[in-house]
Structure formats: structure tokens, C-alpha cells
Amino acid sequence: MSVNIDSRVVAPGSDDYVDEAWRLKEEISRQEGVLKQRHDFFTDAYRRSKVHCYVRDEELIGFAAVRRDGYILFLAVAPECRGEGIGKRLVARVADDHDSITCHARTSNENALQFYEHLGFEINRRIDDYYEDGGDAYYLKLGSDVGIADKISELMRR
Template identity: 65%
Template sequence: MSATVESRVVDAGDDAYVDDAWALKESIRQDEGVLRQRRGFFRDAYRRSTVYLFLESGPVDTERLVGFAAVRRDGYILFLAVADGYRGEGFGERLIARVADDHSSITCHARTTNESAIGFYRHLGFEVNRRIDNYYEDGGDAYYLKLGTGGGITERLQKLLS
């Protein structure tokens, strides 16, 4: 049976899919040791964000969260996650491209030890602006990454996706 993956946007203040997003983030944390946050912090940040989603339709009106990006109104990505079975399929890139449609500049933090995330962001054209020691609650260091300062981000990302 073939499933369809569709894009959806949840506006700030709406907690639709927050539990699914938490479950996806937690599965990644357990497998990879990244994306560590307290549940209350995650839930509050999710509710304050615009959330870009990819959902897979399944049998009998079921949906599975494939990936999501929770983004503040200034273009800062609070959370970005793609389910393991969907990585390498372009969903992360398409989430970033969708965010770029709405923002002239995109920023985020990534753990300095999270080489796959840093490689992903660099592949899309993000640059490390600075290193922040002891950024995370557990004392982990972060890079502050930035993409773009004006128009053209979407076009650059579209070229990567074609």
C-alpha cells in the first residue's frame, strides 16, 4: 500500500501534533543522544512557534509525523527533526526551504558534537557565526548557525532540491 506525505503548517498557539513531535524528538534523543530538552520547555516553545510538518497518511485516517521544524517568528529554528526511516529523502531540506519561504534569514543552534546536524546545515549553506561554550543545560557547547541575510535563500535551496 502506497502512502502519501503531505506538508502542513501549524500556527503559533496551536498545539496540534505537539505530542507526536515530542515522541519523534525523544526517539532521536534516545537513539543519538541529541535534542535533549525538558518536556515543559519543549511544549511551551512548540506552542509559541510556527510548526512546519510533514505527515504520512496511512490506512483508515491515520497519520505519522515524518518530520517537523518549530520556528520562531524571527526565523530561528528551535527544533528540527526527521524520523529515521525518512532521512536522506530530502524532508529536512524541504522543511528548511519552507521556512525560507517565510523568512529572509534563518538561524539555529547545533551541538558542536552533532556532526550530522552541522554537516546538514553546512550542506544547505548555513555558516557558523560563533561557538557558545556551556550553551546547553548539560554544559554542552553549541554553534550558532545562520543562513542568508536577504532574498535568494529560497532560490538557493530550490537548486539543492532539484
């Protein structure tokens, strides 16, 4: 990664980068038709999460908002920054704190599903009508009680 990309952590209860994260999420939503959360839902969940951020030249280019149990509520990388390993590094940061990582992904979101599959996530189940707009989701999981750190370390070496 470029030397001008900084990694930052936003503690639960903080508003740091919440507006920037909302704008990034909305940009992705407009372009790709995913990440369709309402503003109040998003900001409330963001503020209750530990958020790993990547910032380039003071601009938020990626973030992962994570619950205490390792569930990724939101993972977003600016479209122009994809392919730089930012998403992979965000998941690796989450893996530093958790034995397993879980999340939901829209069944129609091929980019997200390919990304998670590449990292080793497995689909546990499909949930019909999961999203507020009636969209279906897959529940994904990476790791178990042992082995996630090794999986992520191996992934980062690639």
C-alpha cells in the same frame, strides 16, 4: 517524495502534533544523544512557534518549529525517513517566510552539522555551555537580506 506524505502547518498557539513531535524528539534523543530538552520547555516553545510538519499515513515523520524571526527552535526527521529530502524541504518551507534562517546545533552533532553545511549554513560563532547539560553549540546562519530564496531554489533542484 511519496504521494502519501502530507505537508501541514501548525499555527502558533496550537497543540496540533505537539505530543507526536515530543515522541519523535525523544526517540531521536534516545538514539543519538541530542535534542535533550525538558518536556515543559519543548511544549512551550512548540506552542509559540509556527511548525511545519510532514505526515505519512497520519504519522509525524518530520517537523520544524520556527520563531517569527526565522530561528529554527527544533528540526527533527524520523531516523527511518532520513535521506528522503524531508529535512531539506522543511528548511525550504522556512525559507519561504524569511530572508535569513538561524539555529543552534550541538558541536558534537555531526549529522546536524553536515546537514546544515550541505544546505549552505555558515557557523557564525561557538557558544560554550549553551545547553542545559553543559554542551557546547554553534550558532548557524543561512542567507542574508537577499539571496536565500535563490539558494533554497537551487538546492531543491539538485
